[in-house]
Structure formats: C-alpha cells, structure tokens
Amino acid sequence: MAAPLAYSLIATDLDGTLLRGDDTLSDRSRAALVRAAVAGAQHLVVTGRPAPRVRPLLDDLGSKGLAVCGQGAQVYDVDADRLLFSVTLDRELAETALGKIEAEVGQVYAAVDQDGVDGLTLIEPGYLMPHPTLPAVRVERRDDLWCEPISKVLLRHHALSDDELAEAARGAVGSLASVTMSGPGTVELQPCGVTKATGLALAAEYLGLSRSATIAFGDMPNDIPMFDWAAHGVAMANAHPELKAAADEITTSNEDDGIAVVLERLF
Incomplete structure (x- = not known):
C-alpha cells in the first residue's frame, strides 16, 4: 500500500516564488510539480495577478482546474475560462x-x-x-x-x-x-476582508481538500494569510522579512528552485 500523502494541495504564489525573474518556470520546478501530481497532489496557483494576466502562464504550466487570482478576489476555472467566484471593490x-x-x-x-x-x-x-x-x-x-x-x-x-x-x-x-x-x-x-486565504479556502472546499493537507509557498506579506490558513507555510530565501517571520520553513530562492527543493523532499 502506498504511503499517504503528506500534502494533497500545493498552493504557490507566482512572482518571486514559482516563477523566475524572467517569468519562466525552470525545468526542475516543472518536473517537481509533475512528480507531485503523479503522486496525487493538486497544484493550485494563488496569485495577486488577475485572471486575464495569469491565463497565458497557466497554459504554459499545463495547469488545469482552478486558480486563485486577484489576491483572493477571484476563483478562476481554467478549463472553462470563467470565474466561479468574484468580489469587486466598490x-x-x-x-x-x-x-x-x-x-x-x-x-x-x-x-x-x-x-x-x-x-x-x-x-x-x-x-x-x-x-x-x-x-x-x-x-x-x-x-x-x-x-x-x-x-x-x-x-x-x-x-x-x-x-x-x-x-x-x-x-x-x-x-x-x-x-x-x-x-x-x-x-x-x-475589498475589505478579502485575502489569498479566503480565496484559497473557497478553492480548497470546491476541490474537496482541507487546510490540514495544504502546503503553501510565497515571498511577500500578502502571502501571510495564506500561510496562516495552510498547514505548512514555506517562504522563499528572497522573501520579505515579514513573511519569513510567519513561515514554518524557509527554502532557497525562486531563482534557485526553492519550491522544487521542498517538493523533491516530500514526493
């Protein structure tokens, strides 16, 4: 019998976290995400970028299913190209x-x-x-x-x-x-009260996954609510000091495949 997954939901920020400075995903990081997916884990992008600005990147990542965009204001269905959830700022x-x-x-x-x-x-x-x-x-x-x-x-x-x-x-x-x-x-x-955590919670509920099975990666203070919600928060070496203080773990930088370093250990 296969060992149970430590984390079945992998939530990653994009800029300064999953992506390198030139907006590309390294081969090592791509392979680590594929390996985690084969093991049964779901990758969920959780980004400040709005849905229209993230769509080409999701296509490049081969991402299917959902993405959390706009700092949690949008839950985006990638396959259907529609918003399942959206909150506007008055x-x-x-x-x-x-x-x-x-x-x-x-x-x-x-x-x-x-x-x-x-x-x-x-x-x-x-x-x-x-x-x-x-x-x-x-x-x-x-x-x-x-x-x-x-x-x-x-x-x-x-x-x-x-x-x-x-x-x-x-x-x-x-x-x-x-x-x-x-x-x-x-x-x-x-919008007041909207954070990456609120969007992530909605997406996780839609996917039938729990916070106790979620690992989150980020680099800026807007990722703190996501870290507070997830079971385990991993800050990049290039992260803002406020996020590092809130993290459970610090990995290498986005330029040095920090997410892959952790995923290779877990999967």
Missing part, C-alpha cells in the same frame, strides 16, 4: 480611499485591475508598471479608472518605500479597503 470607496491616502502622503499614482476574465489593467498618467511584461492600458484621467467594475487598485509613490506606503495607506483607509503588499512597487487596495 469604486466610490476606492476613490475615497485614494483621497484619504493622498491627504496623508501627497500624490500617489494609481492603476486598477478590472473585474472579469477579459478585464483590463488601466494605469493613470505617471503610474509605472512594476512588472513590465504585464500588459496595461494608459488612460488620460484618474476618473477613467472607474469606468468598469474593478477587483483592486494598485498604488505607487515617488518617494516612499513600499513598506512606508503600505503603512500609511492602512492608517488612512481604515475599513474602506484592505491594504496588501505583493511585490516590489506593488501596494494594493482590495
């Missing part, structure tokens, strides 16, 4: 939150991810995409950001660090929205 609240943040720190530059499987990423004048490989549409005025339902707002500041901007934003917006930091140059506002 646009009036988002605009009010931006005003409160700017009252504290001065001008910020904003972008939004629109809701839906074909939603666009819109960026206002002055906003620079932190991830240049992701497509975006530049609009003429901030008001144009609110033309369609959105899943989140992305913020940048010309002088403040990500940590400083995130701290100031949390103090300014209160319960209007949740503030997350998901990567270099990426501070975000999302």
Whole structure:
C-alpha cells in the first residue's frame, strides 16, 4: 500500500516564488510539480495577478482546474475560462480611499485591475508598471479608472518605500479597503476582508481538500494569510522579512528552485 500523502494541495504564489525573474518556470520546478501530481497532489496557483494576466502562464504550466487570482478576489476555472467566484471593490470607496491616502502622503499614482476574465489593467498618467511584461492600458484621467467594475487598485509613490506606503495607506483607509503588499512597487487596495486565504479556502472546499493537507509557498506579506490558513507555510530565501517571520520553513530562492527543493523532499 502506498504511503499517504503528506500534502494533497500545493498552493504557490507566482512572482518571486514559482516563477523566475524572467517569468519562466525552470525545468526542475516543472518536473517537481509533475512528480507531485503523479503522486496525487493538486497544484493550485494563488496569485495577486488577475485572471486575464495569469491565463497565458497557466497554459504554459499545463495547469488545469482552478486558480486563485486577484489576491483572493477571484476563483478562476481554467478549463472553462470563467470565474466561479468574484468580489469587486466598490469604486466610490476606492476613490475615497485614494483621497484619504493622498491627504496623508501627497500624490500617489494609481492603476486598477478590472473585474472579469477579459478585464483590463488601466494605469493613470505617471503610474509605472512594476512588472513590465504585464500588459496595461494608459488612460488620460484618474476618473477613467472607474469606468468598469474593478477587483483592486494598485498604488505607487515617488518617494516612499513600499513598506512606508503600505503603512500609511492602512492608517488612512481604515475599513474602506484592505491594504496588501505583493511585490516590489506593488501596494494594493482590495475589498475589505478579502485575502489569498479566503480565496484559497473557497478553492480548497470546491476541490474537496482541507487546510490540514495544504502546503503553501510565497515571498511577500500578502502571502501571510495564506500561510496562516495552510498547514505548512514555506517562504522563499528572497522573501520579505515579514513573511519569513510567519513561515514554518524557509527554502532557497525562486531563482534557485526553492519550491522544487521542498517538493523533491516530500514526493
């Protein structure tokens, strides 16, 4: 009789975690995921990217089934190309939150991810995409950001660090929205109470899998709720100090196949 799986659900962030800096998956990491799948484990991408921005990567990964996108605001059915679950950020609240943040720190530059499987990423004048490989549409005025339902707002500041901007934003917006930091140059506002953990829990329930059978991998503070939910949280060597402090284990960096190092040990 085969030994029982230590973990039947493998939840991985993408940027800075599963993917290398050039947005590719190494052969070693791909082989480790295949080996885990053959053993019976399910791989679930849990990312801050919205569904439209993750679809080509999922195709490359050969990923089927579900993915958690938009910091947990979307549960995406890859095969059917549809959202099983989606939460939007109220646009009036988002605009009010931006005003409160700017009252504290001065001008910020904003972008939004629109809701839906074909939603666009819109960026206002002055906003620079932190991830240049992701497509975006530049609009003429901030008001144009609110033309369609959105899943989140992305913020940048010309002088403040990500940590400083995130701290100031949390103090300014209160319960209007949740503030997350998901990567270099990426501070975000999302619907209050929505995290990677809420999306992961919904996807796991849909798949019939439990938190006690889940191992999670990440690199940024937005992965902390996911680590808190999962049975075992693994931070990359390149992870933010806050996530390392919340992790059960620290592996090598994303450039050094940190996920594969752990999966090869487990499977």
